[in-house]
Amino acid sequence: SLFSYSVVEEEVWCCRVAPMMDWTDNHFRTLARLLSKHAWLYTEMVVAETIVHQKDNLSNTPLFSKLVEATWRACQKRLHLQTATASMKLTSICWKAMSAISSNCDVPVSVKCRIGVDDHDSYSDLCDFIYTVASSSPTRHFIIHARKALLNGLSPADNRKIPPLKYEYYFALLRDFPGLKFTLNGGITCMNQVNAARKQGANRVMIGRAAYNSPWITLGQVDAAVYGTPHSGLSRRQVLEKYQVYGDAVLGIDGPNKPRIRQIVKPLLNLFHSEPGNGLWKRKADTALRHCSSIQSFLEETLDALPDAVLDSTVATTLPDSTATFANVDGSLVAPFGQKQEHLVACS
Numbered sequence: 001s002l003f004s005y006s007v008v009e010e011e012v013w014c015c016r017v018a019p020m021m022d023w024t025d026n027h028f029r030t031l032a033r034l035l036s037k038h039a040w041l042y043t044e045m046v047v048a049e050t051i052v053h054q055k056d057n058l059s060n061t062p063l064f065s066k067l068v069e070a071t072w073r074a075c076q077k078r079l080h081l082q083t084a085t086a087s088m089k090l091t092s093i094c095w096k097a098m099s100a101i102s103s104n105c106d107v108p109v110s111v112k113c114r115i116g117v118d119d120h121d122s123y124s125d126l127c128d129f130i131y132t133v134a135s136s137s138p139t140r141h142f143i144i145h146a147r148k149a150l151l152n153g154l155s156p157a158d159n160r161k162i163p164p165l166k167y168e169y170y171f172a173l174l175r176d177f178p179g180l181k182f183t184l185n186g187g188i189t190c191m192n193q194v195n196a197a198r199k200q201g202a203n204r205v206m207i208g209r210a211a212y213n214s215p216w217i218t219l220g221q222v223d224a225a226v227y228g229t230p231h232s233g234l235s236r237r238q239v240l241e242k243y244q245v246y247g248d249a250v251l252g253i254d255g256p257n258k259p260r261i262r263q264i265v266k267p268l269l270n271l272f273h274s275e276p277g278n279g280l281w282k283r284k285a286d287t288a289l290r291h292c293s294s295i296q297s298f299l300e301e302t303l304d305a306l307p308d309a310v311l312d313s314t315v316a317t318t319l320p321d322s323t324a325t326f327a328n329v330d331g332s333l334v335a336p337f338g339q340k341q342e343h344l345v346a347c348s
């Protein structure tokens, strides 16, 4: 089983950035925090067995000693633990794991799951899963990735594209389990979509790939569009200045090339997504990464590829489009699925 953590939740309306293996590392989260003060950030998923195994060997593994300590501190500070279930077919493993996690800490836990797996994909299969996990363990929060998973034949990337999104399952869960919390995840790409989902009744959303692939537009707008607070007011040049201080401080901190300059620069490479100069900047970045030995020299060598207007502008504040409706990819409107399921309220 895997878990990640983020700060504890109390507020109702919030926007989370999804845990993404190899992507939402410390470097990306540092950049994300410069772009948004309020978006909820999750660590990458961490394999629990690795932590347990490393626990006996902490002195040789500074990274994991930090991780174990951080996890312990997470519990002390009432951070929020989240597990992802590999297969919803394994409902009993899920609720047993959640009970075990909860019995060792007193923080809220959540399960992140798909709406189904293979042919276990009816709304009533999903309800059975939620009902069993919620009534057999302390889990009260489910993050619903609104696609099913096809376990055979599809790569993880295709599993995020090919099974159709069924947002109506999420809205039906909100209706049928009023005592539980549900976060909507899957295919959300912009703030208008977030606000349209909210108008439709969603109260928690999670954004994955869009936050990583176009962080300036997505994360840069979260504070104003979702939380109603001013955005940081930083230009990308200023964001990069701050990031450079972080990057050069952590470069090689865990030993030679740990982390490498390439790992630290990686989240920056999407910062100018679809802006003039982006292509040239990326080509220069590619060359610079072969010989630069600091983030400062990397930026000095590459940033002249980008126009000042791009580097010095602050994020555009787009007013929410109040007419936007939350629709499926095929344009069909999202209505709760099927009849209200009265008996399910029991586990609230």
Ligand SMILES: Cc1cc2nc3c(=O)[nH]c(=O)nc-3n(C[C@H](O)[C@H](O)[C@H](O)COP(=O)(O)O)c2cc1C
Pocket: 018, 019, 020, 021, 022, 023, 044, 045, 084, 112, 145, 160, 185, 186, 187, 188, 206, 207, 208, 209, 210
């Ligand atoms: C590169 C990558 C790695 C991911 N790793 C995980 C993971 O380890 N655990 C998990 O629960 N979801 C993982 N996801 C899924 C995301 O958390 C999210 O559910 C999915 O991308 C759908 O949201 P989106 O359409 O907004 O991207 C990953 C997604 C991507 C793109």
